[in-house]
Structures are given as C-alpha cells and as structure tokens.
Amino acid sequence: MDAPCGWSSAAAVAEEEDLRRGPWTVEEDVVLTGYVAAQGEGRWNELARAAGLRRTGKSCRLRWLNYLRPDVRRGDFTPQEQLLILELHFRWGNRWSKIAQHLPGRTDNEIKNYWRTRVQKHAKQLGCDVNSRQFKDVMRHLWMPRLVERIQAAAAADAAAATAPTSSSEHVAPPSAAHDQLVVVGRGDMCHSPDQSTMTSSTAGSSSTSTTSTSVPYGEQLPSSTNHHLLMTSVTAAAPDWSSDQCGSASAGISNDMFEGSWSELLARAYDDDGADSSLLPDFQMSKIGDNWWSLEDIWSQQPY
DNA sequence: AAGGAAGACAACCGCGGTCAC
DNA sequence: CGTGACCGCGGTTGTCTTCCT
Secondary structure, three states: OOOOOOHHHHHHHHHHHOOOOOOOOHHHHHHHHHHHHHHOOOOHHHHHHHHOOOOOHHHHHHHHHHHHOOOOOOOOOOHHHHHHHHHHHHHHOOOHHHHHOOOOOOOHHHHHHHHHHHHHHHHHHOOOOOOOHHHHHHHHHHHHHHHHHHHHHHHHHHHHHHHOOOOOOOOOOOOOHHHHHHHHOOOOOOOOOOOHHHOOOHHHHOOOOOOOOOOOHHHHHOOOOOOHHHHHHHHHHOOOOOOHHHHOOOOOOOOOOOOOOOHHHHHHHHHHOOOOOHHHOOOOOHHHOOOOOOOHHHHOOOOOO
C-alpha cells in the first residue's frame, strides 16, 4: 500500500492522492496555522481538505502539535527539564506523551528524540543498556545529583544577580518554566523498577535511599506531602561534594547537556570522594572506558577542575 | 577544502483505542 | 454488535547539520 520507501516515492504517491510528503514549506505552515486559528484543532482530515493542503490529516496534526503550536518551546532542555525527564522516565518508561504533559511546551517527539540521542548514547558508551539497573544507578546517584547542584547553583546565582548592585545590565535568564514543574511532578515514587507500568506509590515509602539532610532551594515551594523532597534528597544523598560554583554563572552559559564530560573522570571522582557513598554506584571497570570521551571542561565550562 | 561519520531533529508508519453510525 | 473513520502514541527512518579527518 505504502510507497516502497523514502521521500523519492512522492511522485508515485502523488498519482494516487496528490499528497505531499516530506518537509513542510513555509506556505503550508501559514495555511495550516490559519486554518487551525480559525477552526481550532481536531478533525484533521477535514481540515487538510478544506485548507487545500495536499497532506494527510495525520501529517497536519503532527506538524501542528510538534512545530506550529504557539506554545511550543524550542531549544535546549534546561537542567530542570532534564532532571524531570530522567525522573519521569524512571516512573513511566517510554510514555513520552505522558512525560511531555509535565514539561509545558515540550512535545513528546522532542523528549523522545532527546532520550534517544543523548541518554541512550551515554548508556551505550558505558557499555550497558539504558534500562539496566547499572545505568539507572549511575543516573540516580551521579548525574541527577549533579543536575540538582547545577539547578541550585543557577538559582543562587540568579538570586545574587537580582540583589547585587549590578554593574552589568545583562539580565540573567530566570529559571525556566520547568523550574516550577519540579514541584508539580514531584509526587509519586522514584524507583527503578524495570516494569514501569506496575509501579505503585507505596514504593516511595519503602525507598531505601537515605534521606540525608540537604538544602534544596525549591523546598519551600513544595507541599510537604509530596515526594518531591524525597526525590531531591534521594538524588543528592549520594552526591559527591562538588562545589556548586563550579557551575559558573547562573542559567546563562550553562551547558545544557548534563551528560557531557569524561566518564572516566566523572566516575573516578565519585568513587574517590569521601562524601559520596560510592557503594551505590555500579562497579565500572575504568579500563573499559576509553580515552575518547568528552572533555569535562565542556560541562563545567567556566571552571574546569 | 573536501569527504565521510556522527549527531540532531523532523516527519512518517503501524498499531491500538475510541466513537459514531 | 460490527464496521469504518479518526485520533494519539511509540517506534523508526530520512534529511540536514556539524564535526572530524
């Protein structure tokens, strides 16, 4: 039924339905946007016909939801958003649309792409499956704590910038909308059961993670009944004592890929650090991790250490 | 500077669920 | 109740861009 493959078969398809495929043109975008603005979303097949778009309703819907919708946010994921994605993926697995509901302006497609291009890549480089316990432990006890620290550092820097008699008039971008979202999604468990569909909230209470006291800037925003604090504490409990100022200045200028850096260095630091419970980390053989890794200077851009 | 490899992103496909008829 | 149209989701693929040699 479908054309054999690829956009090159568009001509074959065109003889049947005169349907276009492939990238959308500006003109098509304008037409679609106009029709949705006038008639609202839904009834995509009808809309496509009425608008004279030689596209399937399906294609129109996808274009609108993933690209043309006015509230679609584009650009790099903030550390807050990355933390959310990790945490929600722990809970729900590949339920991209569900995860996207908690990241305003982000589409499931974008989150899915992020996961596949960034997260899975790093699992691969560590030589383990992205769904493996080993990889999840690294995320939970190493990367997520670092994300939290970066968020804290950014918030602190923002606050400092707001109070300081500034000589620079440059406005530092405030924490994004996702900042608040941390509160919203902080409920529920954060376990790493491989079976996301069967997770129960009771697992949160039985979390074995120690609840080391830690100051969390977002804490005051949280309903104490949520498990958000649990998330933050569980995330930070095993965090090595990295000074937060390593994160450089506020939101601006922060590398938005928490996974950047050298695995060998990152892991070595975690294992060596007295403040961190390295027993929580999987036992990676450093020798297995080659030299062709990113430079840590990329991640803690301003102050490599 | 050129070509290949890898990464990032946009778009398509198939499947299952829902709903109207 | 069966059927078909439509919608939404998750997986996959194609294309463009960037990086590296």
